[in-house]
Amino acid sequence: MELRDIEIFLTLAEELHFGRTAERLHVSQARVSQAVARQERQLGVALFDRTSRRVVLTPVGRRLREDLQQVVELLQQSLDRARAAGPEGPGRPLRVGVFGQAGHELLPLVEAFRAQHPGQELEFAEVNGTDPFTPLRTGEQDAAVLWLPVAEPDLTVGPVLLTGGRVLAVAADHPLAARGSAGLEALAEEHVVDLGPDAPDYWVASMVPTHTPLGRRIPRGPAARTFHEILSLVASGRCVHPLGEIAARYTRPPGIVFLPMPDAPVLHWALVWPSQTDNPAVRALARTAGALGPLLL
Incomplete structure (x- = not known):
């Protein structure tokens, strides 16, 4: 079961409503239905009893929710401990998601950032255009360079980094x-x-x-x-x-x-990061980008 499917299952187990679950996770209702159907098919057992009027957990679904909540809590504790070690500490690079070869276009920003923060490593990770926001929400990426608009209530849109056709x-x-x-x-x-x-x-x-x-x-x-x-x-x-x-x-x-x-x-690509994450390195990168201004493709 993938992390995104676990998130969908736990949210639906809390909301007991497909529409509210989709709205809360910023996905389509069809995506929620597909994830639940895939989980039930893989496990060979129903997790929810659903009719046109209500959605309730089956006994197996209730047990799975309890078990998965423990797993998610342990994962979150691990991430919190990693963050508490300090984003500028050894072995903790700033992870920025980009599309394809966009990292080459951002070299002026990378050079300026490293000159201002020589102890902070920065590495790029691939953004999947079919699911761009999940790595930010799970902590897999600290920030990402995404085309605008990005209108997600839990994400902050920072300075524009690239502009092109x-x-x-x-x-x-x-x-x-x-x-x-x-x-x-x-x-x-x-x-x-x-x-x-x-x-x-x-x-x-x-x-x-x-x-x-x-x-x-x-x-x-x-x-x-x-x-x-x-x-x-x-x-x-x-x-x-x-x-x-x-x-x-x-x-x-x-x-x-x-x-x-x-x-x-024209497309504008901006730095985007989770609003609830207080990451000094992300804020520092945003300040450097704002001072440098957009780079033209």
Whole structure:
């Protein structure tokens, strides 16, 4: 059982309502239902009795909740002890999530930060575009560089670090490839990748809109969960997909062409971190970024 599924189970066990659970965790109700169904299928036993009027834990579900709560409490205690050791202590680098090769674009920020805080290590981790916020909420990442808007009540949005345009990934033999660029209206005639239910709809739509400027629906599907899965689907001609132009700068996959999208709004990437975490190193990185200003892609 994955950590996210454990979180969904424990929240549903407390709320006993699929809608409130989805709202509290900032996921879709379908994601909650899928997680519970997967857990019950793996365990071979029902965890909840649910009707159109109510949701209650089964005896097995109650026992599992008690056991998992102990596990989560122990995990939280371990994380608290690690934080108490001090974010600037030996062996405790500041972990920042980024997309793909974005770390290369952030080298001026990294150099400035290390010059100001020579005892603080900084390392980058990969952000999964289908589930960008969970690593921040579990403590796996201290901060992340995410495209805006980010409107999560438990996350703080700091200074903008990067600003740049967008590209459309298409197969090399796709008719759009010969045009040299692609407008948003062209997406109504294509399919874009479905990124799944874990990321909020508003956040996904800010990169991959649901409708063109003229109001035409942009079809979604097939589904993918990783950047490489997206590229595979595009290369096979099954779909096209909008991306930040940084993807075209560092990625040259065979069989794919990246087309500029001149009418797409500019993307702004900001430093984001958990609001409840009082991490001096994150605040220091935010101050350095604010003084340096946005870097243009």
